[in-house]
Amino acid sequence: MYRPAAEISTRQQLIEQLRELLGERVSTSPSVLEQHGRGESWHPVQAPDAVCFPHSNEEVAEIVKRCAASVTPVIAFGTGTSLEGQVQAVNGGICIDLSEMNQILEVNSEDMDCRVQAGVTRRELNHYLRETGLFFPIDPGANTSIGGMAATRASGTNAVRYGTMRENVLGMTVVTAKGDIIRTGTRARKSAAGYDLTRLFVGSEGTLGIITEISLRLHGLCESISAAIVNFPDVRAAAEATITTIQMGIPIARIEIVDSTYIKAINAYSKTDYPELDTLFLEFHGTRAGVAEQVQMFDEISQEFGATGFQWAEKEEDRQKLWRARHDAYYAGLAIRPGYRGYVTDVCVPISRLADCITETRADIAASGLFAPVLGHVGDGNFHTTMFIDPDDDEMFQKALEVDRRMVRRAIEMGGTCTGEHGIGMGKLKHMRHEHGDGAVEAMQAIKAALDPHNIMNPGKVVAC
Amino acid sequence: MYRPAAEISTRQQLIEQLRELLGERVSTSPSVLEQHGRGESWHPVQAPDAVCFPHSNEEVAEIVKRCAASVTPVIAFGTGTSLEGQVQAVNGGICIDLSEMNQILEVNSEDMDCRVQAGVTRRELNHYLRETGLFFPIDPGANTSIGGMAATRASGTNAVRYGTMRENVLGMTVVTAKGDIIRTGTRARKSAAGYDLTRLFVGSEGTLGIITEISLRLHGLCESISAAIVNFPDVRAAAEATITTIQMGIPIARIEIVDSTYIKAINAYSKTDYPELDTLFLEFHGTRAGVAEQVQMFDEISQEFGATGFQWAEKEEDRQKLWRARHDAYYAGLAIRPGYRGYVTDVCVPISRLADCITETRADIAASGLFAPVLGHVGDGNFHTTMFIDPDDDEMFQKALEVDRRMVRRAIEMGGTCTGEHGIGMGKLKHMRHEHGDGAVEAMQAIKAALDPHNIMNPGKVVAC
Numbered sequence: 001m002y003r004p005a006a007e008i009s010t011r012q013q014l015i016e017q018l019r020e021l022l023g024e025r026v027s028t029s030p031s032v033l034e035q036h037g038r039g040e041s042w043h044p045v046q047a048p049d050a051v052c053f054p055h056s057n058e059e060v061a062e063i064v065k066r067c068a069a070s071v072t073p074v075i076a077f078g079t080g081t082s083l084e085g086q087v088q089a090v091n092g093g094i095c096i097d098l099s100e101m102n103q104i105l106e107v108n109s110e111d112m113d114c115r116v117q118a119g120v121t122r123r124e125l126n127h128y129l130r131e132t133g134l135f136f137p138i139d140p141g142a143n144t145s146i147g148g149m150a151a152t153r154a155s156g157t158n159a160v161r162y163g164t165m166r167e168n169v170l171g172m173t174v175v176t177a178k179g180d181i182i183r184t185g186t187r188a189r190k191s192a193a194g195y196d197l198t199r200l201f202v203g204s205e206g207t208l209g210i211i212t213e214i215s216l217r218l219h220g221l222c223e224s225i226s227a228a229i230v231n232f233p234d235v236r237a238a239a240e241a242t243i244t245t246i247q248m249g250i251p252i253a254r255i256e257i258v259d260s261t262y263i264k265a266i267n268a269y270s271k272t273d274y275p276e277l278d279t280l281f282l283e284f285h286g287t288r289a290g291v292a293e294q295v296q297m298f299d300e301i302s303q304e305f306g307a308t309g310f311q312w313a314e315k316e317e318d319r320q321k322l323w324r325a326r327h328d329a330y331y332a333g334l335a336i337r338p339g340y341r342g343y344v345t346d347v348c349v350p351i352s353r354l355a356d357c358i359t360e361t362r363a364d365i366a367a368s369g370l371f372a373p374v375l376g377h378v379g380d381g382n383f384h385t386t387m388f389i390d391p392d393d394d395e396m397f398q399k400a401l402e403v404d405r406r407m408v409r410r411a412i413e414m415g416g417t418c419t420g421e422h423g424i425g426m427g428k429l430k431h432m433r434h435e436h437g438d439g440a441v442e443a444m445q446a447i448k449a450a451l452d453p454h455n456i457m458n459p460g461k462v463v464a465c
Numbered sequence: 466m467y468r469p470a471a472e473i474s475t476r477q478q479l480i481e482q483l484r485e486l487l488g489e490r491v492s493t494s495p496s497v498l499e500q501h502g503r504g505e506s507w508h509p510v511q512a513p514d515a516v517c518f519p520h521s522n523e524e525v526a527e528i529v530k531r532c533a534a535s536v537t538p539v540i541a542f543g544t545g546t547s548l549e550g551q552v553q554a555v556n557g558g559i560c561i562d563l564s565e566m567n568q569i570l571e572v573n574s575e576d577m578d579c580r581v582q583a584g585v586t587r588r589e590l591n592h593y594l595r596e597t598g599l600f601f602p603i604d605p606g607a608n609t610s611i612g613g614m615a616a617t618r619a620s621g622t623n624a625v626r627y628g629t630m631r632e633n634v635l636g637m638t639v640v641t642a643k644g645d646i647i648r649t650g651t652r653a654r655k656s657a658a659g660y661d662l663t664r665l666f667v668g669s670e671g672t673l674g675i676i677t678e679i680s681l682r683l684h685g686l687c688e689s690i691s692a693a694i695v696n697f698p699d700v701r702a703a704a705e706a707t708i709t710t711i712q713m714g715i716p717i718a719r720i721e722i723v724d725s726t727y728i729k730a731i732n733a734y735s736k737t738d739y740p741e742l743d744t745l746f747l748e749f750h751g752t753r754a755g756v757a758e759q760v761q762m763f764d765e766i767s768q769e770f771g772a773t774g775f776q777w778a779e780k781e782e783d784r785q786k787l788w789r790a791r792h793d794a795y796y797a798g799l800a801i802r803p804g805y806r807g808y809v810t811d812v813c814v815p816i817s818r819l820a821d822c823i824t825e826t827r828a829d830i831a832a833s834g835l836f837a838p839v840l841g842h843v844g845d846g847n848f849h850t851t852m853f854i855d856p857d858d859d860e861m862f863q864k865a866l867e868v869d870r871r872m873v874r875r876a877i878e879m880g881g882t883c884t885g886e887h888g889i890g891m892g893k894l895k896h897m898r899h900e901h902g903d904g905a906v907e908a909m910q911a912i913k914a915a916l917d918p919h920n921i922m923n924p925g926k927v928v929a930c
Contacts, residue, residue: 110708110817133712153657164655166664167632182904188813189845190629191882192618192668193900194889194927195909199631199664203657220714243575247598249685249751251716286714287762293754348653352575380654417656424659435658439647443916444660450915451908462659 003092010070011092015050017066018094025053025100036077036087036095040142042343042389042397043085043427048075048095055100057173057181057212064210065179067094071454076206078148079121083344084425086152086205090460096210098147104128105213113170113187115215118147125216134218137162140421141327147211152423153203157326160246160379161253161285162219164421169202173213177452187215200447205423206458208451222285226295227254227319230302231277231309235259235362235374236355238280241298241305242378243351248301250294254283255379259362262329262373269332270325275309280378281326283319329375330386337371337388343400347411348382348420357414358383361407368399382420409434429465441465468557475535476557480515482531483559490518490565501542501552501560505607507808507854507862508550508892513540513560520565522638522646522677529675530644532559532921540923541671543613544586548809549890551617551670555925561675563612569593570678578635578652580680583612590681599683602627602718605886606792612676617888618668622791625711625844626718626750627684629886634667638678642917652680665912670888671923673916687750691760692719692784695767696742696774700724700827700839701820703745706763706770707843708816713766715759719748720844724827727794727838734797735790740774745843746791748784794840795851802836802853808865812876813847813885822879823848826872833864847885874899894930906930 018026027033028050037047054060067074073093080087089095101117104125108114109132116125123143125136138149140156148154150172155164162168171185174197184197201208232238238257245252257280258266264276280302284294299310313319330342349357358374365372365385376383385407387400408418408431418424418431433441444463448455483491492498493515502512519525532539538558545552554560566582569590573579574597581590588608590601603614605621613619615637620629627633636650639662649662666673697703703722710717722745723731729741745767749759764775778787795807814822823839830837830850841848850872852865873883873896883889883896898906909928913920 108815108817110712111815112712113815153655153661155655155657159655163632166655166661167628176904176908180904180907182908183902184905186877186882186900187815187880188847188876188882188885189816190618190620190624190631190813190847190885192620192884192886192888193882193893194668194897194906195673195912196618196631196661196664196668197905197908199661200912203659203661208660220712222714247575247577247685249687287758289758290755293752297752348655350573350576350578350652351654352573382653382655411653412651415652417651417653417658419657420653420655421657423657428658432659435651437648439641439645440649440662441659442645443641443647443662446915447660447665447912450911 011049011072014066014070014072018050018052018063021062022052022054022059027051035080036097037089039080039082039085039087041083041085041427042341043088046088046090048089049092051095051097053097053100057175060096060175060210060212061179061181063094063096064175064177067456068177068179068454071456073456073459074210075458076151076210078119078145079143081142081144082148082152082425083422084427086423086425086461088426098145098212101212107132109134111187112218112220113215114218115213116146118145118212118214120146122146122149129218133221135221136216137219138165138168146214146216150202150211150214151205153421155421157254157256157377159377160255161251165202166199168217169198170215170217171198172201172211172215174201174209174211176209177457185215203423205425205462207448207462208457224288224291225283225285225319226291227283227313227322229274229279229281229311229322230307231275231279233306235278235358237305238278239351239355239378241302241307244301245298246379248297250297251286252282252294252298252379253285254281256281256326257376257378257383258326258329259374262333262375265332265336265373266325266329269335270328272325281322333373333386333388340388341391343387343389345385345404345407346419346422347407347416348380349411349414349416351381353414353416354378354381354383357410360410361385364403364406368403370399370403372403380420381416424462426461432465476514476537479531479535479537483515483517483528486527487517487519487524492516500545501562502554504545504547504550504552506548506550506892507806508553511553511555513554514557516560516562518562518565522640525561525640525675525677526644526646528559528561529640529642533642533644533919536919536921538921538924539675541616541675543584543610544608546607546609547613547617547890548887549892551888551890551926553891563610563677566677572597574599576652577683577685578680579683580678581611583610583677583679585611587611587614594683598686600686601681602684603630603633611679611681615667615676615679616670618886620886622719622721622842624842625720626716630667631664633682634663635680635682636663637666637676637680639666639674639676641674642922650680668888670890670927672913672927673922689753689756690748690750690784691756692748692778692787694739694744694746694776694787695772696740696744698771700743700823702770703743704816704820704843706767706772709766710763711844713762715762716751717747717759717763717844718750719746721746721791722841722843722848723791723794724839727798727840730797730801730838731790731794734800735793737790746787798838798851798853805853806856808852808854810850810869810872811884811887812872812881813845814876814879814881816846818879818881819843819846819848822875825875826850829868829871833868835864835868837868845885846881889927891926897930
């Protein structure tokens, strides 16, 4: 990246100012910069000029004010697990790593809510909550920070019952592009008091402000949990069984499709012996009687659609094993293609179109010759393929880009979205206008310009299209 | 209101233009203007200069474009049931009455969603859906339009289980201040694709654009519904029972407090003989076994908190009667004070503070000498008093304003909001900065200025503070 000398000099002065503020908690070590210039996707590293590790809202506000004074980009960083190039410093700038803001500030058991600093991870929160009878259900797989999850509108396997970050964030503390500390929302469960700033910042990927604290809804741990896998003749049968399950109002907690290609990889990697068919992974939460009733209803529905081979896991240890196998799918794929990297896709369609979308996507993958198994949160109509790519094979990478592009187009044509849960970052910028139309994109850009007129908050992302 | 001659002339020309576009569907009849200059609250009538009755998105866009060209205010109108002065034409202008845009455009049973024009009312929608096994649960009491419900982020009695308009709108068609027709959201259940314009327009009360079509989530009708009333020694006991019910994860569909004052009025008006105590009105939805289990669990909880006098209603006719008594509470109050008008308040607090907030508010009401019974959506922490006011007694009205002001302050001090479901309109403008702080209000104002730079969309509301 070309940088004018004046800009370099300004950045050096800024870094000196930040050192006066934060001392040792400013790093320009090349390894730290590199680590902060990428997520877990294929997007190339673009390192910031410095990384700050603030401890308070006030420190974040001071950093932003100094960056604003010199019109320097500011990029928030959680655990670095984003998948669409969300943290890349496309014009350099200052990365604000929130991992040392990791205090759980309050838990209100009666109200089933809590307030945490942005750097608290979801496992830390659930560990802290273990004595309270409450838990935070959203589970995108990785042990992500709550701030990062809010910023990307994360969801994952439990969303079909408990919702996504959109439904589970009550309010936030945000540092604006001017360096003001504002509070969105209250602890009330609902409000009609003005524009929904909370929902605007959820999913804004650091482009409108830095999320420093989050108030979350919590949920009660259920008396009974039961997990299972069950096989279907094909993806369509699994999808139809899911549609009926949801229409019947069964409050299923997890309903995940894993295709036969992934099951083969999982069996090899996790030493399981699941039948190598398109499979649903399930979990039921409720009272003992409620779970028994849900299971019976689901069993009847799934028989109608040709299900076979139910395997139940009720003990916690067995459930853990089952979900570990599901969550290790990525590594199972890598084990089949050692040395490759995963290119993860993410679309979401109306559930009635899910079987079509998966079936057409699998046919496209087969035609491309790529190794790209499929899994998804079928209850939400959200699915992923992971395309395993030889990092030295550019032709293979170009094929993957094309499969991804066609998959997104297909999802949008079916009334869906280019991303169910991974966000836009840089990777999906090219689909924004196709999905939303020019008018809606221009409304988003107008909001961005209003809240960040000098475009210092994570520039080049989300609305830079 | 003083109007310069040039403005009057411009408005006349505009009305002529609108007549060319819509013919008879532009009205300047004084009675029509008056009817469109008020909701159902105490706020004085402020009539628009003309009322248009468009039939399509394109007609709405044309109206807005012509208003924009002469910088004339545009106010959307649904059923006129708003409670905070949302539709008053504070600077005159053109009212867009959406009641003739009342088509149900599509119902997708498999996806449990539908798309309707803004003027469809919730009862029309549910009547249309009656053969499908699906329903739209949100019930604010009045037979409101779906567009108005989206615009004010309405909720009501079922929100504790099914959420509010925030959770149940999938996407919208909106005419912007420039007269562009944009689409927010898709039919996918979740998306991480850019800023959440849907949630931004939900609750924006016509100040950012005109909502013309709404895609909604629908829900499956349950096999079994059971309703009940049960009495408690006081509000605190009822609130504690509610907290425990929710913590236990009982998926109760309605849990409404009605105070002893209201029960007395209801008994007189609806010829019921409910014990004149603080009372919960309840409804359970589920499978037959699920409802039985919920009822048993709730029964055990409520005994702990001193509940007495369960009266069950399982037949549809009996349930209707019970809920009619609850929904007629307002008229029951008016019957006690004939010739008075109701001044309805609306706050929402964390549920742990609900008993405190209601108890302190009732003490304040008692000290004021006003007749002002209390009811509320206790599962959400949301409650209302209706203060019955002699329209000729200004001193009484001033007392009501003061009780309301103190009630809002109390709710905000307790971590709550100045409005759970009625919105800001003009009536709650004065509380915006106290609730949100200057920084958050300025962010809202910046968004308003970005999307409506000439301030033509429902000026004087929500962010005019």
